[in-house]
Amino acid sequence: MWVVKIGGSLSRDPLLGEWLAHLSEFGRGRVVIVPGGGGFADEAREHQDIWRFDDVAAHNMAVLGMAQYAVMMHGLCRRLVIAATDAQIRAALHAGRVAVWAPLDLLFQEANRLTSWDVTSDSLAAWLANRLNAERLVIVKSCEIEPACSIDDYAALGIVDPSFAGFTRDASYPVDLVNRNDASRVRDRLLHATAD
Structure with missing residues (x-):
């Protein structure tokens, strides 16, 4: 299974x-x-700057932002299945569908290692890939991607968040950062993986 x-x-x-x-x-x-x-999620950052509420509240607002984007994706492509839990993700995959994660299980009352701006959706994707024992993690970005860069290089450049390297350091799966124009290349990799 791939996390994209x-x-x-x-x-x-x-x-x-x-x-x-x-x-x-x-x-x-x-x-x-x-x-x-x-x-x-940018709305959460802006409101935190104005009102100075804590990172737990900002994290929860950003998670709800991810869920809103999941709902939007489902609205654009009804073949997707919105899944909030591991069980729902596995059920969607078992049914031959593609799940889009609405990470509502990550709403917290207390601070933990996930509730800071050093952990964005990039690190949450790696967290999920670790949890689900994924075969591959693909991170799609709008900026240019230099294949020679390491994950630490990408973090230093601000392309991934500061925690991403820690979440992927011991990963058993490959991590690919790709540009938004690489959809056909990722599709071809999926097809090749299916043929293997």
Whole structure:
């Protein structure tokens, strides 16, 4: 099973439809989409700057932002199944569908290692990939991706969050950072993996 995180920066990008079409067609039974926070999470940051509430509240607002993006993705592609729990994700995959994760189980009352801005949807995607014992983690970004960079390099450049390296350091799966224009390349990898 692959975990594919689609950055919130694609929420207004015409290429989002292409990504969802490819993944829902060629990833059936094998792909879990993790939505980024995008503008939905940016609202949490802006309101925290104004009101100075704690990171737990901001984290919960950002998680709800990810869930909003999941609902939007489902609205754009009805073949996707919204899944909030591990059991719902596994049921969707078992039924030959593609799950889009609405991470409502990650709403917390108390601070923990997930409730800071050092942990964004990139790290939450890695957290989920670890939890589900994924075969591959794909992070889709709008910015240019330099294949020679390490995960630490990407973190230093601000392309992934500061915690991402820690969540992926001992991963048993490959981690691919790809550009928003790479939907066909990811589709071809999915097809090749199916043929193996």
